[in-house]
Amino acid sequence: MKQQMSIKTVAAAAVLVAMNIILSRVFAINVGPTLRITISTTPIFLAGLWFGPLTGAVCGATGDLLGSLFQGYAPNPLITAAAVLCGLLPGLMNKYLFHGRINYWKVLLIAGIHGLAGSMGLTLLGLHLMYGRPLAELFVSRGVQTAALVIVNSILVNLLYSSPLTALVNRMFFRNGTRAGAQRRGTLG
Secondary structure, three states: OOOOOOOHHHHHHHHHHHHOOOOHHHHOOOOOOEEEEEHHHHHHHHHHHHOHHHHHHHHHHHHHHHHHHOOOOOOOOOHHHHHHHHHHHHHHHHHHHHHOOOOOHHHHHHHHHHHHHHHHHHHHHHHHHOOOHHHHHHHHHHHHHHHHHHHHHHHHHHHOOOOOHHHHHHHOOOOOOOOOOOOEEEOOO
């Protein structure tokens, strides 16, 4: 039986997308046209962890597309694909690999994989094609940025996911108060 997304889930996803846009476009430090320091992936990671891979992917894509339009530039398909991966990967890994048992090290693994595939893969290639910057130059600057942001976003996602906020999300959005496969989460171990 297909599960349909409720109005409450759509509203929560919209709030997470709005947080992503504000964090990526307003509270970001731009260092030239190809480097932005931001914690904007945190709400998209949470969308994937809380609501699953499809909702996470849609939140990532929507945040990137709307953010691009608000900034006044055309979306880059490779960067949008990285944004989709940002919500898809946590949802898939949480559901099929970790079975709802999330801790800091698992969040760090998810963020690290996204950092390599998304930031250092798809986004780097998208920026190279868009701006014509040499790959080596982008690789160095984005490598430092990605390493730092993987750690920072992992800490933030783990703090929020292991907080009472996840229990509240489960009570509000899932019938029996517990998301399928969502056992008690560890915090740092």
